[in-house]
Amino acid sequence: MVAVMAAEAVAVAASNIFGLSLEELTAEFSLLKLPKFRAKQIAAWIYQRGATSFEQMTDLPKSLRDQLIELYEIRPAKLITQLDSTDSLTTKFLLGLSDGAAVETVLMRHDYGNSVCISTQVGCAMGCKFCASTILGLERNLSAAEILSEVLFVNSTLEERIDNIVIMGIGEPLMNYDNLIKFLKMIHAEYTIGLSYRKITVSTCGIVPNIYKLSEEDLPITLSISLHAPNNELRSRLMPINENFHIDEVVKAGRDYGEKTGRRVTYEYILIAEVNDTKEHALQLSRLLSGQLCNVNLIPINPVAERNFKRPSKESVNNFADYLNNRGITATVRKEMGANINAACGQLRLRKK
Numbered sequence: 001m002v003a004v005m006a007a008e009a010v011a012v013a014a015s016n017i018f019g020l021s022l023e024e025l026t027a028e029f030s031l032l033k034l035p036k037f038r039a040k041q042i043a044a045w046i047y048q049r050g051a052t053s054f055e056q057m058t059d060l061p062k063s064l065r066d067q068l069i070e071l072y073e074i075r076p077a078k079l080i081t082q083l084d085s086t087d088s089l090t091t092k093f094l095l096g097l098s099d100g101a102a103v104e105t106v107l108m109r110h111d112y113g114n115s116v117c118i119s120t121q122v123g124c125a126m127g128c129k130f131c132a133s134t135i136l137g138l139e140r141n142l143s144a145a146e147i148l149s150e151v152l153f154v155n156s157t158l159e160e161r162i163d164n165i166v167i168m169g170i171g172e173p174l175m176n177y178d179n180l181i182k183f184l185k186m187i188h189a190e191y192t193i194g195l196s197y198r199k200i201t202v203s204t205c206g207i208v209p210n211i212y213k214l215s216e217e218d219l220p221i222t223l224s225i226s227l228h229a230p231n232n233e234l235r236s237r238l239m240p241i242n243e244n245f246h247i248d249e250v251v252k253a254g255r256d257y258g259e260k261t262g263r264r265v266t267y268e269y270i271l272i273a274e275v276n277d278t279k280e281h282a283l284q285l286s287r288l289l290s291g292q293l294c295n296v297n298l299i300p301i302n303p304v305a306e307r308n309f310k311r312p313s314k315e316s317v318n319n320f321a322d323y324l325n326n327r328g329i330t331a332t333v334r335k336e337m338g339a340n341i342n343a344a345c346g347q348l349r350l351r352k353k
């Protein structure tokens with residue numbers, strides 16, 4: 001960012017400083033010859049107290065506020081629309097970005113705390129056949145600031161704190177790697193909400209090289225890998241990315257991640273009636289994951305109007321879970337939330353479009 005030119009602080013245009021890290025704010029304000037504590041003060045106003053204008057920063061001298069107003073803006077994402085589930089446990093927000101793009105963020109009020117599911121891209125290029133987010137393709141990556149904005153927006157609507165973040169919304173986080181890492185470091189920092197890395201889950205459809213890269217970052221987050229099929233033939237049909245990274249490479253990368261970080265990897269498996277939900281599929285899955293420190297999260301499909309997939313019966317879901325558990329693979333069925341507000345990723349944005 002170049003909002004000022006050396007000591008004269010000549011503004012070229014008001015720059016948006018929302019999303020700058022404390023280090024970046026410190027560097028920016030050093031051009032104005034401000035003492036370091038001002039960056040901390042301003043970061044706390046923006047990221048902890050939700051200030052969107054310098055006028056709100058009443059503990060800054062008036063002359064400084066006027067100077068900052070000339071040079072900078074604070075522009076987080078803005079609410080377009082919000083849908084609440086009938087049980088009030090889930091709220092889906094559609095947030096507007098400065099270029100007119102829209103992004104979905106979901107708040108889920110679990111009995112174990114508030115979880116926020118965030119997006120990392122506008123649309124998605126991965127083409128998974130059961131997913132509404134990819135129907136219109138990928139528009140662009142979200143910046144770290146925009147990802148941060150999703151969490152802070154939801155935080156501003158809550159009296160209590162956010163307990164968990166799941167990066168499972170629209171987009172493939174590991175295809176937006178640098179912005180993802182910057183976001184993770186910022187949301188963990190004391191000057192934002194200081195969330196423990198252990199409370200953050202990153203979900204990927206299996207971008208193998210970046211799974212290895214992530215395991216070297218020394219960030220003790222949970223990795224969740226979308227598998228959704230137990231063999232190459234079926235996985236390639238459901239998830240075209242499998243043509244680039246075959247299932248055995250994906251599971252090998254997951255095993256390596258678990259061994260390097262000591263963190264249990266979660267494998268997500270959407271159950272689709274008569275597609276991937278038979279006993280034979282459960283057997284193949286148990287063989288694939290045998291001996292790995294992991295658990296399987298089974299998700300009965302949330303039908304997408306644009307796709308022709310059916311939800312399996314409760315009995316069939318329970319049988320699949322029992323089969324895995326009996327073979328030593330810990331499997332749980334995800335509790336469904338928010339179906340009546342199109343909570344599956346991409347559905348609200350798609351309706352809006």
Ligand code: SF4
Binds near residue numbers: 124170171345
């Ligand atoms: S499931 Fe995730 S990776 Fe696959 S298309 Fe949807 S958003 Fe993209």
